[in-house]
Amino acid sequence: MTILEVNNLKKVYTTRFGGNHVQALTNVSFTVENGEYLAIMGESGSGKTTLLNILASLDKPTSGEVLLNGKSIVSIKEKNISKFRRDNLGFVFQDFNLLDTFSIQDNIFLPLVLSRTSYEEMNNRLKPIAKKLEIEDILNQYPYEVSGGQKQRAAVARAIITNPKLILADEPTGALDSRATEGLLRLFKDINNEGQTILMVTHSIKAASHAKRVLFIKDGEVFHQLYKASMTDEQMYQKISDTLTTIATGGERK
Amino acid sequence: MNRFFYMKLAYINIKKNSQTYIPYILSCIGTVMMYYIMYALSANKDLDNISGGAQLKSILFLGSFVIGFFAVIFLFYTNSFLIKRRKKEFGLFNILGMEKKHIAKIICFETLYVAFISFVAGILGGILLYKLMYLLLLKILNFEITLGFYVSTSAMFTTLVLFSIIFLLTLLNTLRQIHLAKPVELLKGGQVGEKEPKTRWLLVIIGLLCLGAGYYIAVTTESPISAINLFFVAVILVIIGTYCLFTAISIAILKALRKNKNYYYQANHFTSISGMIYRMKQNAVGLASICVLATTVLVMVSSTVSLYSGMEDVLRTRYPRNIMITSQGISNQHIENINDSVSNILDNHKVEAKNMFDYRYLSFLARQEDNTFTVDSDISYSTKNLINLNFIPLEDYNRIENKSLELNDDEIFIYSVREEYNKDTISIFDKKFKIKDKLNSFKENGWYSSLIIGTHYIVVKDMNVLKEIYQTKKEILEKNKSNPSYYLGFDLNTDEKESIAIYKNLRANLNEKYPDSFIESVASEKESFYSLYGGLFFLGIFLSILFLLATVLIIYYKQISEGYDDKIRFEIMQKVGMSHQEIKKSIGSQILTVFFMPLVVATIHIAFAFKVITKMLAILNLTNISLFVWCTIGSIAVFSLFYAIVYIVTARVYYNIVR
Numbered sequence: 001m002t003i004l005e006v007n008n009l010k011k012v013y014t015t016r017f018g019g020n021h022v023q024a025l026t027n028v029s030f031t032v033e034n035g036e037y038l039a040i041m042g043e044s045g046s047g048k049t050t051l052l053n054i055l056a057s058l059d060k061p062t063s064g065e066v067l068l069n070g071k072s073i074v075s076i077k078e079k080n081i082s083k084f085r086r087d088n089l090g091f092v093f094q095d096f097n098l099l100d101t102f103s104i105q106d107n108i109f110l111p112l113v114l115s116r117t118s119y120e121e122m123n124n125r126l127k128p129i130a131k132k133l134e135i136e137d138i139l140n141q142y143p144y145e146v147s148g149g150q151k152q153r154a155a156v157a158r159a160i161i162t163n164p165k166l167i168l169a170d171e172p173t174g175a176l177d178s179r180a181t182e183g184l185l186r187l188f189k190d191i192n193n194e195g196q197t198i199l200m201v202t203h204s205i206k207a208a209s210h211a212k213r214v215l216f217i218k219d220g221e222v223f224h225q226l227y228k229a230s231m232t233d234e235q236m237y238q239k240i241s242d243t244l245t246t247i248a249t250g251g252e253r254k
Numbered sequence: 255m256n257r258f259f260y261m262k263l264a265y266i267n268i269k270k271n272s273q274t275y276i277p278y279i280l281s282c283i284g285t286v287m288m289y290y291i292m293y294a295l296s297a298n299k300d301l302d303n304i305s306g307g308a309q310l311k312s313i314l315f316l317g318s319f320v321i322g323f324f325a326v327i328f329l330f331y332t333n334s335f336l337i338k339r340r341k342k343e344f345g346l347f348n349i350l351g352m353e354k355k356h357i358a359k360i361i362c363f364e365t366l367y368v369a370f371i372s373f374v375a376g377i378l379g380g381i382l383l384y385k386l387m388y389l390l391l392l393k394i395l396n397f398e399i400t401l402g403f404y405v406s407t408s409a410m411f412t413t414l415v416l417f418s419i420i421f422l423l424t425l426l427n428t429l430r431q432i433h434l435a436k437p438v439e440l441l442k443g444g445q446v447g448e449k450e451p452k453t454r455w456l457l458v459i460i461g462l463l464c465l466g467a468g469y470y471i472a473v474t475t476e477s478p479i480s481a482i483n484l485f486f487v488a489v490i491l492v493i494i495g496t497y498c499l500f501t502a503i504s505i506a507i508l509k510a511l512r513k514n515k516n517y518y519y520q521a522n523h524f525t526s527i528s529g530m531i532y533r534m535k536q537n538a539v540g541l542a543s544i545c546v547l548a549t550t551v552l553v554m555v556s557s558t559v560s561l562y563s564g565m566e567d568v569l570r571t572r573y574p575r576n577i578m579i580t581s582q583g584i585s586n587q588h589i590e591n592i593n594d595s596v597s598n599i600l601d602n603h604k605v606e607a608k609n610m611f612d613y614r615y616l617s618f619l620a621r622q623e624d625n626t627f628t629v630d631s632d633i634s635y636s637t638k639n640l641i642n643l644n645f646i647p648l649e650d651y652n653r654i655e656n657k658s659l660e661l662n663d664d665e666i667f668i669y670s671v672r673e674e675y676n677k678d679t680i681s682i683f684d685k686k687f688k689i690k691d692k693l694n695s696f697k698e699n700g701w702y703s704s705l706i707i708g709t710h711y712i713v714v715k716d717m718n719v720l721k722e723i724y725q726t727k728k729e730i731l732e733k734n735k736s737n738p739s740y741y742l743g744f745d746l747n748t749d750e751k752e753s754i755a756i757y758k759n760l761r762a763n764l765n766e767k768y769p770d771s772f773i774e775s776v777a778s779e780k781e782s783f784y785s786l787y788g789g790l791f792f793l794g795i796f797l798s799i800l801f802l803l804a805t806v807l808i809i810y811y812k813q814i815s816e817g818y819d820d821k822i823r824f825e826i827m828q829k830v831g832m833s834h835q836e837i838k839k840s841i842g843s844q845i846l847t848v849f850f851m852p853l854v855v856a857t858i859h860i861a862f863a864f865k866v867i868t869k870m871l872a873i874l875n876l877t878n879i880s881l882f883v884w885c886t887i888g889s890i891a892v893f894s895l896f897y898a899i900v901y902i903v904t905a906r907v908y909y910n911i912v913r
Contacts, residue, residue, distance in 0.1 A: 058829070079833065086831030097826045101450075101528045111831050113524045119515045142450060158830070 002070075003165060003197050004032035004055070009064035011050050011220075024050040025061070026220035032166070032199060037192040039211035040201045041240070043248075047220040048201045052170050055199065056089060057081050069165060086111050090159030094171035096151040098143040098158075104150075105139040108158045115162070122161075129157050133187065149180030153187065160191060167191075169200040173207045185210045205244070209237040218247055260356070264363030267343070274339055274814065278332050279368055281807050285325040286376025286417055288800050291384050292318040294409035295391065304397065305778075306785030313789040321800060322416055326423070328804050331543075333424040335811050337431060344432055358429050365428075369421040377413065381405055387796075394562070395788040451535040453509055454502045461498020468492035472866045477638075477707070481869040488866065492859060493546055499855065500542040504534045525827070525840045533816065533848055540808050545852035547805050548897075549859045551798045552889050556860075557867060558794030560885035561787050561876055568875040569783060573776035574698055575609060575743035576753055577760065582770035584614045584717075584738045592742065592764065592771075599759050603752060610744035611697050613650035614717070616724050618643060618736040619707075626681040629730055641673060642709040643682070645720050651713045654697055661690060661715040669693040672872065673708030680712075683726045687714075697743075737770075753777035787874075802893075806900050809849070813904040816845070817911030824912050845908070849901050857890060 011025040024047045032038050042048045053059035055066060057073050066073050068088060076084050091097075098107045105126070112122045130136045133153045138146050143154070152172060159167050169188070173181040181204075189210055192198050200211060208214050210233060216224040224243060228236050268275050296314035301307045347357055384404065392398070468491035475481045508531045512518045518527060534541075561568075581592055589612075600607055620627040622639045633640065648661050659667070666687045668675055680687050696711050714720055724738055746753050757775035764771045820841060827837055864886070868879055876882065 056829075079835070082828075082831050082833030082836070089831075091829055093829070097829055099528075099823055099826055101532050101823070106524075106528065109519065110524070110827075113519050114521050114831055114836070116521055119519045122519065144449070 001034045002031050003034045003036075003068065004199070005065075005067040005070075006030050006055075007065050007067070009051070009054065009066065010062045011047075011054065011059070012062045023220055025054075028064070028217070028220070028222055030215060030222055030225075032197060035192070035195050035197055037188070037198045037210075037212040038200070039208040039214045040199070040217060041203055041205075041208050041214055041244070042217035043203065046217045048203075048217055049170070051217070052168060052201045056091065056168055057085055083115075086115055086162065088165045090162060090164035090167040092152070092155050092159050092167065092169040092172045094174035096143070096148075096155045096175070098151055098154060100143055103140050103142055104135065104146065104154045107143065107154060108139075108161055111158065111162050125161050126157070129161055132190070133157050147180070148176050149183055152176060152180065152184055156184070156187060156191075160196065165197065167196060167198045169198060169202075171202055171204075172200065173202065173204055181206065205237055205240050208240055209233050214240055214243075216243060216247060223247060260359045261363050264360050264367060267360065268364055268367060271336075271340065274336055274811070275368075277807055277810055278336055279371055281332065281803060282329060282368060282372035282417075283376045283379065284803050285321070285329065285800070286372050286413060287380040287383060288796070289318060289321045289325060289416065290377055290380030290406075290409050290413045291387050292321050292796065293412055294380070294384050294404070294406035295388065297406055297408055298388070298404070304395065304781060304785055306782030309782070310395075310785040310789040313786075313793055317793045317797060320797060324800065324804070325417070326420055328807075329420050330424055330427065332807060332811065334427065334431075335815070337428050339815065341431075341435065345435075354432060357432055361428055361432070362425065365421055365425045369417070372417065372421075373414065376417075377410055380409075380413075391788070391792050394792050395784050451505050451531065453506045455506075457498045457502035458506045461495050461503050463495075464491040465495030465499060468495055469862045472862045475866050475869065477869075481866050482873070485866055485870060488863075492549075492863075496545050496549075496855065496859075497539070497542045500534070500545070500851075501538040504538065505531060508534065521836070522840065522843075525832075526844055529823075529840070529844050530847065533844060536815070536819075537812055537848060540812055541848065541852050544805050544808055545855045545859075547801045548852055548856035548893065549863075551801045551805075552856060552860055552886070552893060553863065553867065554794040555798050555889040555893075556882065556886040557871060558787075558791040559889065560878070560882040561871065561874060562791035563885070564876050564878050564881050565783060565787050567878055567881075568787075569776060569780065571698075571877065572875050573774060573779065575611075576745045576776050577607075577757060578741070578743040578774045579760070579764065580739055580741050580772045581764070581768050582737045582739045583768070584740055588768075589614075589740050591767070592740065595763055595767070596742070596744075596760065599756060599763060600746075603748075603756050603759075605746055605748045605752065605756065607744035608747055610742070611654045612740065612742040613646055613654055614720075614738060614740055615650075616645040616720050616736070616738045618727055618731075620682075625677040625679055628683060629727055631731060640707050642707055644709055644711045645723060646711060646713050647717050647720055648713050648715055649717075655695075659713075661713070663715055663719065664688055665690040665715065667691050667693050667713040669696040669711040669713075671698065671709045671711070672877075673710070675710060682712075682723060683730075685723070685726075750777040750780070802896065805897075809900055810904050810907070812848075813845075813908040814911065817908045821912050841912070845905065850897075853894060853897055860886065860890070 007029050009025050009028040011023075013022045013024055014020070015022075026047075028047075028051060040048055040051065050059065054061050055073075057076065061074060064074075073084065098104075099110070102110065108126060108129075109122050112125070126139075130139060133156060135150060135153050135157060138150055138154070143151055146154075152175075156172075159169075172188075173184055176184060185207060188198055188200070192212075198211075200207065202208055209228075212228050214226045214228075214236075215222055216226075224247070226236075226239055226243060231239065292314060295301075296311050296318050298311075301311055304310065344357055347360075348354070384406075388404070468488045471484050471488040471491070475484050508527055511523075512527055512531075517523055579592065579596070581588070596607070618629060619633055620629050620641055620643050621633060622641045627641070627643060648659065648667075651667070652658055661667070664687055666680065666689060668680070668689055669692070675689075675692075678689055680689060693711075693713070698711075714723075720738065727736075746756065748756075753775055754777050757773065757778050761773045764773060824837055824841070828834070832840075868882060871877075871882060
């Protein structure tokens with residue numbers, strides 16, 4: 001079943017006083033199936049972040065459409081958009097985006113509280129997640145008291161506690177050391193194996209090599225894609241880095 | 255060249271930080287100006303010629319002292335705020351290769367610039383505004399306005415010295431902070447992971463005790479004498495309590511709310527409460543300061559305004575007639591002599607006496623216990639339950655009030671001032687009297703209105719009763735000089751100048767013949783009343799402006815610093831799924847609470863202080879409580895309005911930063 005469908009997405013930024021137009025996305029189309037684990041790769045300035053912002057409904061495309069479960073998210077009215085985001089999407093950011101004013105537990109509860117979930121319900125949901133993510137011991141601590149890896153696990157917990165249709169991850173390993181990166185990627189794999197759809201934007205080959213499919217974006221267009229199929233992580237890593245070399249040296253589209 | 259570089263950099267720095275520096279420089283100029291003006295006024299020699307000029311000058315001098323003291327705290331506080339905001343900038347300089355001594359050099363130049371601008375603009379503005387203030391003061395004091403331009407070099411010198419010290423202190427404090435900090439810490443600046451504030455139970459308890467004690471004192475103090483002493487104790491307790499309230503009690507309350515899961519985990523409470531905990535941590539001291547300042551301003555304005563506008567009332571209470579004579583001795587001969595002297599002098603001046611009234615009386619201080627009044631040699635003004643008793647024969651009372659009341663030997667009428675007497679009987683020494691009636695009017699002798707304690711006017715059957723009481727009193731207190739006396743009061747149908755001349759004549763004449771006489775004239779006292787009350791009024795307004803200035807600046811800085819902190823939170827919440835409106839609502843309610851909390855607490859303080867302030871005003875002869883009520887309500891209204899305007903303006907700055 002297709003969960004996300006992106007058709008002919010185009011985004012042009014205009015500087016404040018008119019004049020310069022910057023084309024961030026030229027023409028992007030792809031689909032994501034339910035239960036998929038998709039990585040989108042591209043160099044800085046390739047349009048990855050713009051794409052993610054549009055998928056996250058934080059930004060609107062100039063043209064084209066995005067369908068989540070067959071419903072267009074481009075046409076959602078401004079006042080419903082936050083609720084839509086809360087109910088359907090989970091976010092994991094490079095810099096964690098945890099609020100210093102909340103304990104880890106309250107940070108995880110934040111989207112549920114906004115959806116007016118009862119305390120018992122929130123607690124019931126948190127228990128298994130906290131156990132799985134190994135953050136039970138730090139629930140009452142504050143973001144500035146725990147390590148980067150723990151913060152990112154807390155952010156993942158916040159993303160999945162709402163049972164979103166899709167998790168959007170923006171460079172989730174960008175601020176982590178290699179051990180924490182390893183742990184987080186294993187975690188993503190685990191929750192994906194349990195059926196969670198994940199869309200990850202990254203330029204870390206290591207992170208991408210864990211995904212089931214990798215999309216390459218260049219100059220605002222989907223340039224290429226790779227399926228992992230039965231490859232091991234190492235083989236996938238090799239394949240991705242070959243592709244990146246080809247793209248960087250100006251290879252033809254396959 | 256090198257030095258030139260630092261000078262230029264310092265200049266650029268100030269310019270780049272104009273959003274925070276301009277208000278700082280303006281407030282420096284403002285305080286310099288006000289200090290100069292106040293000091294110059296207190297040193298003005300012309301004021302010596304006014305009657306009561308000495309006390310006026312001492313009031314003004316006290317004012318300049320308060321301003322100076324305040325300036326130290328205020329400028330120190332704002333400067334430390336500025337530096338906190340700029341730490342990142344210094345860290346960047348440090349990383350780009352500047353040593354700390356170079357940074358120190360830049361900061362020295364910056365301080366020098368600020369000091370220079372403040373001195374030049376402040377003193378120039380001071381000299382210009384001085385004249386205006388002087389005219390205003392004279393107007394308030396009801397004096398004729400003299401022209402002329404006046405520059406006080408002593409004031410200039412003192413201002414220069416005081417503010418040089420203040421600037422030097424702020425500079426040293428900044429250098430100390432820069433010196434202690436590590437470059438990385440500097441670079442992180444204000445945004446070092448804010449720890450959640452702990453609940454400091456000790457402070458909570460101290461705060462509650464102080465507030466409770468302060469309020470208790472303010473509410474329970476009955477006697478005006480103890481009001482004066484206890485008022486300052488209460489003020490200090492309440493100030494301590496206020497600081498504890500904002501720093502510790504607020505956090506304790508918020509944390510208790512957070513513990514209540516069902517309340518806390520609701521969409522509109524969730525972000526507000528946790529946000530407030532941090533806000534209170536960062537702003538508690540600033541808010542407490544605003545609260546204390548606001549309370550001070552309100553008390554000052556309301557009491558000085560009501561004193562000043564109630565002055566005519568006060569004068570009339572204190573001096574019911576234009577001329578008042580009291581003289582010891584009640585023999586017919588004595589009374590006749592005095593009346594003769596008075597009419598002689600009035601004839602000489604070709605002036606007539608009006609509204610004349612006179613009576614014989616006996617007055618002394620007594621100690622009240624239940625319904626018994628006694629005297630002993632220990633009695634002094636610090637004695638508890640002290641009361642002034644004033645006995646008048648019925649004959650005189652009936653004459654001056656045009657009545658024909660009757661009394662038995664053991665019956666009296668009573669009329670009370672400042673105290674209530676609600677019993678049926680009264681024992682004076684061992685003699686018991688029945689109170690036949692309470693009088694609801696009496697031609698008061700103004701003198702007692704200047705006493706802090708209450709007075710009972712007691713009308714007795716005749717002179718025999720009065721003399722009997724006198725004898726008993728005399729046996730107990732041999733040395734006490736309060737003998738039966740004669741009181742004479744009358745108005746004059748002439749102007750104040752003539753009144754004063756008559757007063758001087760009377761005084762010379764009567765004091766020579768009867769040294770135990772005492773003469774008062776409203777005309778001669780008016781000036782010194784104006785000097786005192788007008789001076790207080792002027793000072794009240796002047797200091798209020800200064801404190802308002804401080805309040806505005808603290809609020810402004812608070813908004814800016816919060817804006818920068820909230821910006822990040824604002825973005826995260828939006829990403830997690832909070833809508834624009836929800837964020838705006840949450841932040842709006844937080845700011846509004848934080849902003850108006852000091853005002854609400856200040857109003858509560860005033861409500862509790864109200865009673866004790868009226869007691870103190872009563873000492874200054876202002877008994878018109880409704881006037882004071884209106885002045886208080888008026889000043890709260892004006893202050894709130896002003897506060898709201900400041901809020902709207904600064905909130906705009908805040909939203910611009912957050913957006």
